[in-house]
Amino acid sequence: MQAVLFDMDGVLVDSEDYWVRFEREEILPAAVPHADVDLAEISGMNYREIYDYLEDEYGTEITREEFVDRFVATAEEIYGERVTLLDGLGNLLAELEDRGASTALVSSSPHDWIGVVLERFGLEGEFDRVISADDIDAASKPAPDVFEFAADELGVAAADCVVVEDSENGIAAGARAGASVVAYRIDAHGDIDRSPADAVVDSPAALRASVLERIE
Structure with a gap:
């Protein structure tokens, strides 16, 4: 090798400790409140690709802009402080x-x-x-x-x-x-x-x- x-x-x-909590408790309930999404489905994906995946597979109830804004704000805290x-x-x-x-x-x-x-x-x-x-x-x-x-x-x-x-x-x-x-x-x-x-x-x-x- x-x-x-x-x-x-x-x-x-x-960071996954924080991202998993954010996705499970905040972003998925907001984006796809009607769906039971296994977090393994989206692990390792870019957050923009996560939105595309959720939209294609389940249909989302928030806009791409709101979805991205939530991820960006959370990222600043996770990487900068936690x-x-x-x-x-x-x-x-x-x-x-x-x-x-x-x-x-x-x-x-x-x-x-x-x-x-x-x-x-x-x-x-x-x-x-x-x-x-x-x-x-x-x-x-x-x-x-x-x-x-x-x-x-x-x-x-x-x-x-x-x-x-x-x-x-x-x-x-x-x-x-x-x-x-x-x-x-x-x-x-x-x-x-x-x-x-x-x-x-x-x-x-x-x-x-x-x-x-x-x-x-």
Whole structure:
């Protein structure tokens, strides 16, 4: 393996804990009050794509503008004030660099939100590439497009990459890209399907060990 592709939400920062609560308690009751939506359906999607999905599958009862405004306001609070960083991330990135592995942050979040995280935790310049789903005109997770794009940006084959993901759609996307997938189990997602992953871990220490094992 020559590169590691890290998802941001739920992996690098614990934002999924807050997003899941927001989606379950605020945005879904407002947008589709008549539907019982499984959060796994929309996990890993860009928020604009979430609206399209809900509109197509269930029909929405709020406008796109109101939907987007709620997400943007919530993102400012979550990333700017609430999230904490994955324990030991700095050391892991340093070890990967020492071993000659390339790294990319690959997220469905827009660059503005990613930028808040990078600046707040001093991570600017720590990844070889920072890629948002907004960078490509392609299908969102669980389609493999964003990981294939990230691998291409790093100059390696997707099959030579380790993908670290937490969501069901993200895990499926990494597997479909042909990467080796390390699934990071978090409480926010509950009992989702992690079967496409090559390994499932549930702590920062186990995540580090699993990633480094694959790079070796």
